[in-house]
Amino acid sequence: MKLHLLSCLASAAILAATSPLEIRQAPNPSASVDTGSLTGTTTTFASSTATVNQFLGIPFGSKPPRFSPPAAAPKWSGIYDASKYKPACVQQFSYPQETRDFIIAVFNTPPPPAGEDEDCLNLNVFAPAATVGAALKPVMFWIYGGAFSFGAGSLPLYDGSHFAADQDIVIVTINYRTNIFGFPGYPNQPANQQNLGLLDQRLALDWTRRNIKAFGGDPDKITIFGESAGAGSVDTLVTDPPKPVPFRAAIMESGQASIIAQNTDSRDSWNKLAANLSKTPEDAVATVEAMPATQLKALVEELELTFFPVKGDGATWSATPRRDRQNSTAANPIIARVPILIGSNANEGTIYAAPENATAYGDFNFQCPAKYVGEESIAAGIPTWRYYFNATFPNNTPFVGAGAFHSSEVPEVFGTYKENAQTTTRQRDLSKAMMKAWADFAKDPTQGPGWAQAPRIGVFGGDGQPVFQEVDAEAVDQGRCAQYKVIYDTYIPI
Numbered sequence: 001m002k003l004h005l006l007s008c009l010a011s012a013a014i015l016a017a018t019s020p021l022e023i024r025q026a027p028n029p030s031a032s033v034d035t036g037s038l039t040g041t042t043t044t045f046a047s048s049t050a051t052v053n054q055f056l057g058i059p060f061g062s063k064p065p066r067f068s069p070p071a072a073a074p075k076w077s078g079i080y081d082a083s084k085y086k087p088a089c090v091q092q093f094s095y096p097q098e099t100r101d102f103i104i105a106v107f108n109t110p111p112p113p114a115g116e117d118e119d120c121l122n123l124n125v126f127a128p129a130a131t132v133g134a135a136l137k138p139v140m141f142w143i144y145g146g147a148f149s150f151g152a153g154s155l156p157l158y159d160g161s162h163f164a165a166d167q168d169i170v171i172v173t174i175n176y177r178t179n180i181f182g183f184p185g186y187p188n189q190p191a192n193q194q195n196l197g198l199l200d201q202r203l204a205l206d207w208t209r210r211n212i213k214a215f216g217g218d219p220d221k222i223t224i225f226g227e228s229a230g231a232g233s234v235d236t237l238v239t240d241p242p243k244p245v246p247f248r249a250a251i252m253e254s255g256q257a258s259i260i261a262q263n264t265d266s267r268d269s270w271n272k273l274a275a276n277l278s279k280t281p282e283d284a285v286a287t288v289e290a291m292p293a294t295q296l297k298a299l300v301e302e303l304e305l306t307f308f309p310v311k312g313d314g315a316t317w318s319a320t321p322r323r324d325r326q327n328s329t330a331a332n333p334i335i336a337r338v339p340i341l342i343g344s345n346a347n348e349g350t351i352y353a354a355p356e357n358a359t360a361y362g363d364f365n366f367q368c369p370a371k372y373v374g375e376e377s378i379a380a381g382i383p384t385w386r387y388y389f390n391a392t393f394p395n396n397t398p399f400v401g402a403g404a405f406h407s408s409e410v411p412e413v414f415g416t417y418k419e420n421a422q423t424t425t426r427q428r429d430l431s432k433a434m435m436k437a438w439a440d441f442a443k444d445p446t447q448g449p450g451w452a453q454a455p456r457i458g459v460f461g462g463d464g465q466p467v468f469q470e471v472d473a474e475a476v477d478q479g480r481c482a483q484y485k486v487i488y489d490t491y492i493p494i
């Protein structure tokens with residue numbers, strides 16, 4: 001059995017659309033960061049009196065030479081125009097055609113507004129317009145999902161304006177390299193430079209720590225959050241944190257990096273690529289480095305290669321994250337002992353597996369890992385909350401029977417669900433409840449999102465159920481996980 005617990009899709013752009021209630025207005029806000037001055041734009045919503053400043057496409061890194069670790073952005077003179085999104089990193093949507101079309105339809109429609117480019121180390125800040133003398137605001141730092149294969153901080157789905165307006169909080173969305181550009185797996189690469197995409201995330205986090213004050217954010221109140229591969233990334237940051245720890249809370253939506261086996265995907269894929277080029281893996285390096293990005297993207301898509309972070313690289317992902325959490329104590333922390341909020345969706349498996357296998361797929365890969373990571377976190381004395389997303393909406397249904405599918409909570413969390421004739425009051429209420437829980441957690445992580453710690457679970461409910469209710473773990477888990485725990489404990493050495 002292939003234990004690829006992070007190897008999953010992760011965003012949901014089909015669901016996203018800018019609210020028709022959005023109104024743009026002048027004047028343009030400005031800010032000054034450690035690389036120079038910039039000017040942004042503003043948004044307001046009919047549902048809120050807040051004006052949100054948007055600073056889009058701010059470089060946090062220079063254009064990385066292909067397969068090189070990221071470096072800080074150069075200083076600029078003059079005023080940088082941060083009123084429009086900048087390019088996403090190069091995305092991979094593998095064949096066969098049917099899979100590719102489905103993934104593009106669900107996760108990349110519309111595509112990133114400024115296209116794709118290797119010069120992609122930029123981020124976006126959404127901040128309530130400051131009132132004079134106001135206290136610095138908590139910050140939420142978002143890491144997108146997409147199986148470490150695709151994703152973009154600029155997708156409408158991740159527009160932080162709604163969340164910032166609704167909860168008076170600063171939202172940061174970043175780009176990081178994925179697929180061969182982020183996790184190339186070429187021979188003889190320095191061990192600590194294998195997970196380039198994870199290094200990009202850390203550089204963006206460091207930038208946020210250094211600069212977020214310029215936007216009214218409090219650098220000491222950063223919560224990291226992500227979904228799927230983004231949640232896995234969050235867990236790598238929690239279990240193998242930069243020092244000093246640059247965040248004070250973490251949210252993992254349908255993903256984690258602790259109960260997951262080592263893999264050789266990137267190395268194997270590199271070798272296949274080299275064979276296709278009729279080169280040895282070593283000799284292929286220069287060829288692949290010289291190939292135009294669009295050609296390389298097309299080739300890895302045609303060869304259906306998968307690239308994935310490597311455990312134990314000595315820089316970003318512990319070799320033993322699960323044990324590190326289990327062994328963590330206040331006296332010997334090992335990991336970042338920050339409060340966590342972790343959860344999954346009721347029907348995670350429907351977009352991956354045939355209907356008869358969807359429950360097992362979702363339980364094995366998402367539901368049960370969330371349970372055990374949560375339980376092991378709380379057993380280590382770390383404040384831990386669990387949630388369960390069980391809601392479906394007519395405007396967020398890619399196919400009949402999808403249910404509360406993997407990634408379907410994201411537009412509710414960001415308030416970026418479609419506003420159309422299908423939108424229900426219940427959906428608006430549920431989105432508000434999720435935004436408030438997430439933001440309450442970020443505002444005061446020790447107090448949690450508004451319900452009791454694990455093993456209790458906060459459920460965002462389906463039709464005929466309350467928008468929110470708190471239940472015992474067993475109401476969700478129903479004894480389904482023990483059979484998988486045996487597999488995790490056997491095949492994932494700790």
Ligand SMILES: *[C@@H]1O[C@H](CO)[C@@H](O)[C@H](O)[C@H]1NC(C)=O
Binds near residue numbers: 275276278299303
């Ligand atoms: C390399 O892959 C491409 C795309 O699948 C294919 O058309 C080509 O025949 C392959 N070349 C070799 C030498 O395997």
Ligand SMILES: *[C@@H]1O[C@H](CO)[C@@H](O)[C@H](O)[C@H]1NC(C)=O
Binds near residue numbers: 323326327494
């Ligand atoms: C960590 O936990 C493992 C068992 O899970 C144990 O064998 C090991 O001694 C522990 N290490 C430390 C430093 O506590």
Ligand SMILES: *[C@@H]1O[C@H](CO)[C@@H](O)[C@H](O)[C@H]1NC(C)=O
Binds near residue numbers: 354356357
């Ligand atoms: C369901 O999973 C079983 C076991 O892995 C597999 O043999 C079967 O082909 C799957 N069913 C479908 C329709 O994919």
Ligand SMILES: *[C@@H]1O[C@H](CO)[C@@H](O)[C@H](O)[C@H]1NC(C)=O
Binds near residue numbers: 388459461463475476
């Ligand atoms: C999830 O929702 C379905 C109905 O849509 C319901 O049958 C089920 O009990 C709910 N699960 C939980 C844990 O609330």
